[in-house]
Amino acid sequence: MFNYIIVGAGLAGAVMAERIANILDEKVLVIERRNHIGGNCYDEIDKTGIIIHKYGPHIFHTNYPEIFKYLSNVHRMERIPTPRARIH
Secondary structure, three states, X not given: OOOXXXXXXXXXXXXXHHHHHHXXXXXXXXXXXXXXXXXXXXXXXXXXXXXXXXXOOOOOOOOOHHHHHHHHHHOOOOOOOOOOOOOO
């Protein structure tokens, strides 16, 4: 028996399911039509060991350290330095 059903295991669905399960301690059923979670942020490793961005490259922006910390707990993320000078 589940207390919540979430349709879609993209970024929003996956985060909601994790938060409900871990903070509210409730049972969650996640339904996803693809054979993977993560939505369009999904990466896969090809047979040579190279990470492939299946749905194209993606970048995440936030000014909130707590959001970056949360996402870093569930996925390896790297900070990309923001240029301080204007590029012409």
